[in-house]
Structures are given as C-alpha cells and as structure tokens.
Amino acid sequence: MSDTIFALSSGAPPAAIGIMRISGPEAAAALKAIASEVPKPRFASVRRLHDARGDQLDQALVLWFPGPATATGEDLAELHLHGGRAIIAAVERALAEMPGLRRAAPGEFTRRAFANGRIDLAEAEGLADLLTAETELQRRHALALANGSLSSRVYEWRDRVLMLSAQVEAVLDFGDEDDVSDLPPRFAAQVEDTARELDTLLVAPKAETLREGFRVVLAGPPNSGKSSLFNRLVGDDAAIATPVPGTTRDVLSRPVAIDGVPFVFVDTAGLRDATDDTIEAIGIERATQELSRADLVLWMGPEAEGQGVRLWEVDSFADLPKDVSKATPRHRVSAATGQGIAELQSDLVTLARQALPGPSDVALNRRQRELLEDASAALHQSSTVTNPLLIAELLRTARAAFDRLLGRAATEDMLDTLFGRFCIGK
Known part of the structure; x- marks a missing residue:
C-alpha cells in the first residue's frame, strides 16, 4: 500500500x-x-x-x-x-x-x-461480477450488489444483533440490579424475526445459476435428434450431427443468452445399455453424470424413460411422418425446419426466469450463503436457550459471520482469489 x-x-x-x-x-x-x-x-x-x-x-x-x-x-x-x-x-x-x-x-x-474502506467485500464481489456480466440479468444483479444491495441489509442485521447483544451484556454485567435482572419479554421474538429474514434470503435462487447460466441438458438414445436441436438452440453447428449412431462421444456445452437470460446448453452422447466402443462408453457415463447436474433435461428418447429432477418430453422430429410418436410431449420441434423452436425457446425463458433471481432480488454466492447460514443457525439457537452466557456467545457468532461477509475479518488467501478475478487496471 x-x-x-x-x-x-x-x-x-x-x-x-x-x-x-x-x-x-x-x-x-x-x-x-x-x-x-x-x-x-x-x-x-x-x-x-x-x-x-x-x-x-x-x-x-x-x-x-x-x-x-x-x-x-x-x-x-x-x-x-x-x-x-x-x-x-x-x-x-x-x-x-x-x-x-x-x-x-x-x-x-x-x-x-x-x-481503505471505500467499498466492502460484498460490493467488491458485485463489481467483479459486473466486469464479467454478459446478459442484462447478470448486469442488473451485479450492479445492485456493487451498489450495496446486500451490504445494506447485512449492516442492518449486524446493528440489530449488536443491540440485542448489548441487552444480554447488561444482564451479565448488572444482573444483580433490579432493572436489568431479565432479558426483555420480546427478546427471543426479535432474534427469531431476524433469523427468519436471513432464511428468506437463503432460499432465493443462487448466484452461481445466474453467473453460469440455466443448465439445459439434451438427452436421449443415439439418433434421437439431440445434436441437431443443440445446434439450433445455440445458433451454430457446434455439434456434429449425422445418421451414424454414436457420433457424439463427449459432453459439449455452449453458453447462450436468450431474451437477456443466460443459458448453458449441453449436448450429450446417446444413451444406450451396451456398446463395444470404449470411447462411446465413457461418453455415455459422462452423459449420465450431466443428467444429475441439469436444471432441466430435454428428453428426446422413448416417453417416460428419461431421468432428471426436472424433465420435459420433446418430440424432436415433428416434420417427419411417424407411426409412433410421443403421446403428450411438452414440445414438438424440428431442427431441420425450425418448427416449434421459437415456442421451445420462449418456454425455456419463462422457466429460467422463475429459477433465476428477479431484477429486484439479491442473489447470494456460495461464500455469502455459507456465512448467512452460520449466522441464521446461531440466531435460531440463541432464541431457544435461556442461559445469558450462551446467548451472548451465539450472538457473537452471528456478528462474526456478518463481519466476514462484509470483509471485516477476511483472510489474505480469500482476498487474493477474489481480486485476482479483476483485470489489471481495475
């Protein structure tokens, strides 16, 4: 310095x-x-x-x-x-x-x-996100964080907990005097109210989803139209699409913004029970792993055979005459003609906006979330005990978590990692 x-x-x-x-x-x-x-x-x-x-x-x-x-x-x-x-x-x-x-x-x-105290750590994280923002939604949230949307709430909680701590310390220091012999009647309720405010923020959508994009995995057996639809959705011939089974051997992902919403589309190897090709077998294993990471699976295989926490049935050959097609797919599309693609994209945007934080919401990253979880747990516990010494220690734990979130108690390694994300000159 x-x-x-x-x-x-x-x-x-x-x-x-x-x-x-x-x-x-x-x-x-x-x-x-x-x-x-x-x-x-x-x-x-x-x-x-x-x-x-x-x-x-x-x-x-x-x-x-x-x-x-x-x-x-x-x-x-x-x-x-x-x-x-x-x-x-x-x-x-x-x-x-x-x-x-x-x-x-x-x-x-x-x-x-x-x-030098011009910004706190949460604001610095927002500035780092702002420099890497690629979509309108990412820009809005990063700007709000850089402008103190989270910091102001944390400072308010910290001040509130500090006032509650003062009440406990008064009991510990002057407990033999009549006017401070007990904690106020609403003390536990005030602590619990603060903890519930933290809990409301903790269940909000995560910053990682906003930063990395809503992850959509295209899955199904070989020759089910995954790669062709993938190319349509990302607007590029990124995946090789041929009638030969097993052409896709590895996971292929592309970030795309649709209507200002960040997505990551993932093309996977065709899923089948057995193959003599060692490389294809590795691709199938990786495809299976991607299903567990997906925010949404677009399943183009036989109806009701797909896997995933959230799955949409997709008929990917809407332009071809078929004897057998899916009875109730969410979407019927054709990568060859573009039929149904716009409707699929619109539906994806609607779903992703529900899963991503809204323009006025605060999205927590992993570090912020873990610290607020620590503070919430300490506050919930302190509202259920009666020993003033234990309450005082739990409230100190909550304040320490707030301080670490704001950077009042930050390690050099963590600071090096954060500021290393910035370019030279920023």
Missing part, C-alpha cells in the same frame, strides 16, 4: 482514448513530473506530457483527485491519452522510470478501495 501504482484502465489499444490511472502517495509527484504541474482538483485540463528527458509523449486530458475521497481512497490521477499502442507504451515507460511507481497487479485498484 506504500507503493504508487499505475495501469491502463481502459480497453486494449488501439482505441480512441486510453485512460492511465495512477494511485498512491506519489501520484501528485508523478503528475507534476509528466504534466509539469498538478491541475485543479476534479477538473479536466489539457496538458502536454513529457518524459524525464523532456521528449513530448502526448497531449492529453489530465485529472487530479486528492484522497481520501477517491475511488481507491488514495491520491489518484488519470491521464486520458490518445489510444495508440506506441503512446500507451511510451507513457507506461515514463511512469515506470519514476521512483516509487510500479505497474499495478490484477485487481489492485479495487483491492486498495476495499482496504
């Missing part, structure tokens, strides 16, 4: 503009060295940039943000350069030659914002 860091924070050159960020105690000195002066705070100024030898590097917009009221909580400068590769490289060389400056590591600007 004593170093001053710099990095290109805009897209890779060439580009119209390249934004170079400088953050740390030597930011003002670096700005004066390269732009001849430190301009008025928070006003864009045009300056000629020079290296240590006096050679002009560029004419750029320069902005100066004195800390701590900045994105990183430190002195911060931005150089809005022309976005050519040679210009970016020349400015980076000039900055690297200055004493006390070094190139930033991935996520280091955001990590400094966290370390």
Whole structure:
C-alpha cells in the first residue's frame, strides 16, 4: 500500500482514448513530473506530457483527485491519452522510470478501495461480477450488489444483533440490579424475526445459476435428434450431427443468452445399455453424470424413460411422418425446419426466469450463503436457550459471520482469489 501504482484502465489499444490511472502517495509527484504541474482538483485540463528527458509523449486530458475521497481512497490521477499502442507504451515507460511507481497487479485498484474502506467485500464481489456480466440479468444483479444491495441489509442485521447483544451484556454485567435482572419479554421474538429474514434470503435462487447460466441438458438414445436441436438452440453447428449412431462421444456445452437470460446448453452422447466402443462408453457415463447436474433435461428418447429432477418430453422430429410418436410431449420441434423452436425457446425463458433471481432480488454466492447460514443457525439457537452466557456467545457468532461477509475479518488467501478475478487496471 506504500507503493504508487499505475495501469491502463481502459480497453486494449488501439482505441480512441486510453485512460492511465495512477494511485498512491506519489501520484501528485508523478503528475507534476509528466504534466509539469498538478491541475485543479476534479477538473479536466489539457496538458502536454513529457518524459524525464523532456521528449513530448502526448497531449492529453489530465485529472487530479486528492484522497481520501477517491475511488481507491488514495491520491489518484488519470491521464486520458490518445489510444495508440506506441503512446500507451511510451507513457507506461515514463511512469515506470519514476521512483516509487510500479505497474499495478490484477485487481489492485479495487483491492486498495476495499482496504481503505471505500467499498466492502460484498460490493467488491458485485463489481467483479459486473466486469464479467454478459446478459442484462447478470448486469442488473451485479450492479445492485456493487451498489450495496446486500451490504445494506447485512449492516442492518449486524446493528440489530449488536443491540440485542448489548441487552444480554447488561444482564451479565448488572444482573444483580433490579432493572436489568431479565432479558426483555420480546427478546427471543426479535432474534427469531431476524433469523427468519436471513432464511428468506437463503432460499432465493443462487448466484452461481445466474453467473453460469440455466443448465439445459439434451438427452436421449443415439439418433434421437439431440445434436441437431443443440445446434439450433445455440445458433451454430457446434455439434456434429449425422445418421451414424454414436457420433457424439463427449459432453459439449455452449453458453447462450436468450431474451437477456443466460443459458448453458449441453449436448450429450446417446444413451444406450451396451456398446463395444470404449470411447462411446465413457461418453455415455459422462452423459449420465450431466443428467444429475441439469436444471432441466430435454428428453428426446422413448416417453417416460428419461431421468432428471426436472424433465420435459420433446418430440424432436415433428416434420417427419411417424407411426409412433410421443403421446403428450411438452414440445414438438424440428431442427431441420425450425418448427416449434421459437415456442421451445420462449418456454425455456419463462422457466429460467422463475429459477433465476428477479431484477429486484439479491442473489447470494456460495461464500455469502455459507456465512448467512452460520449466522441464521446461531440466531435460531440463541432464541431457544435461556442461559445469558450462551446467548451472548451465539450472538457473537452471528456478528462474526456478518463481519466476514462484509470483509471485516477476511483472510489474505480469500482476498487474493477474489481480486485476482479483476483485470489489471481495475
């Protein structure tokens, strides 16, 4: 944190503009060295940039943000350069030659914002999700998390539990005085009310489903039309589709967004009882494993023979005359003609939206969910016991879980993993 860091924070050159960020105690000195002066705070100024030898590097917009009221909580400068590769490289060389400056590591600007109290850990996780968001639904949820939608609720719960803890400590410290001899009549109910609020959030759809996509597995025996339908749904000839049984040997997956909803479609090997082909047998085993991971199975085999927690019967040859077809399929489609594809996609979007968090919901990732589960368990238990010492310890356990969620008690390994998700310059 004593170093001053710099990095290109805009897209890779060439580009119209390249934004170079400088953050740390030597930011003002670096700005004066390269732009001849430190301009008025928070006003864009045009300056000629020079290296240590006096050679002009560029004419750029320069902005100066004195800390701590900045994105990183430190002195911060931005150089809005022309976005050519040679210009970016020349400015980076000039900055690297200055004493006390070094190139930033991935996520280091955001990590400094966290370390300096500008954001908490839940907001940082939201920002990481925002940088990788590919659909409108992912963008909305990541932005809400980055803006503190979860943090504000956790802070409220923490403050509430802290007030309840104060009541318990009063009993423990001054239990011999008449006015604090017992816990208030509504104490247990208040604890239980808070625990139920946590439980409501814990049963909401998970962030992993939102981030990775609603997983739809296409399954059935060989030559049941899986690969052809898979190609239709992903809009690409990703899978080899032939009349030869056993063509698909492995699991093939593709992420796709439909109407702003993220999906992962999975094509699998044809399921059959026996095969002499060792590679096909491995493919069948992997296909069986995919059935257990699916949010939905599109079954194109004989009716009522599919497996999966949630399964739709699909007749995949709606364009062909058949003596025998499924009596009551959810959908009749044809990958060859496109018949029924739009209806299938619409139905998939409706189902996925029910399984994914709504625009105003908070979606918890695994780390957040586990910590809130710990807090909920401690609160539920504390509402059922009468020993003040035990209640106080359980409430401390809940507060500790809240602190870890917000990053008040975070390990370096966990922080390294999180901020390693960011690009250099963010």
